[in-house]
Amino acid sequence: MSSSAPARTGGYHHGDLRNALIQAAADLAQSGGPGSVTIRAAARAVGVTPTAAYRHFAGHEELLHAAKERAMERLSETMSEALTRVPDTGDRVRRAVCAVAAIGRGYLDFAHAEPGLFRTAFAAKAEVPAFAETAPFRRLVEALDELTAAGFLPAQRRPMAEIAAWSSVHGLAMLTLDGPLRAVGAPERRQAMERLVEIIVEGLGGHALTPELRADIQKFAS
Incomplete structure (x- = not known):
């Protein structure tokens, strides 16, 4: 991939250079x-x-930290839209189960629609913005809490359930993005997501x- 981006026409507005640089960094990360x-x-x-x-x-x-935050915002937007x-x-x-499925589907879809931003959001270098503080992760926590309140998820199984769910979905995303499953097509990825959920x-x-x-689950995960 190229490490440069085309120069912006029109430059930037006076006093807004920092935001312009952050957007440029996000564009570089995207590509x-x-x-x-x-x-x-x-x-440049x-x-x-x-x-x-x-x-x-x-x-x-x-600058990379700022790009990571912007990438995480985009991931959050995609999951929230789902x-x-x-x-x-x-x-x-049913609503809580559908929410868990939709969150997973949005996460996987973003990884493949925006691989550059997804890799940047979880890049090893620079501090990763706390995913636990983002709206989608809080919604996952809320969905699991709702499963418990509704009597589906036993209270003794609730601790760390969000970490188990997130780890599983992130693992599938990485396997299909950069790992041995990267050659599989979208239908197979969604089938795998359905089974995973x-x-x-x-x-x-x-x-x-x-x-x-x-x-x-089939409707909202695949």
Whole structure:
């Protein structure tokens, strides 16, 4: 991937160079992943000198951190959008299960639609913004809490359930993005996601899913 981005036409608005550099860094990450984000490349994209960029960012790590935050925001938006499609059926268990499935689907879809941003959001270098503080992760926590309140998820199985669910979905995303499953197509990925959510929800509840819940998972995870 190229580590540079085309210079922006029109430059930037006076006093907004920092935000312009962050957007340039996010654009670089989108096209080339975290390795493409540098002070020099971002400055070139905006149309200023690296010296001017260094007035706003102490170095590469600080700019990469800003790009990671922007990438996480985009991931959050995609997952939140998936949640808006979950209907209120009046059944607490069904809605919570559908929310878990939608969150997983949104996460996997973003990884493949925006691989550069996804890799940047979880890049090893620079501090990763706390995913636990983002809206989608809180919604996952809320969905699992709702499964417990509705009587589906036993209280003794609730601790760390969100970490188990997140780890499973993230693992599938990485296997299909950069791992041995990267050659599989979208239909196979979604089938794998459907099965993964079934396993997660069954494991959390400690009993087999009803045909109705399986149908809900198929609708929102695949």
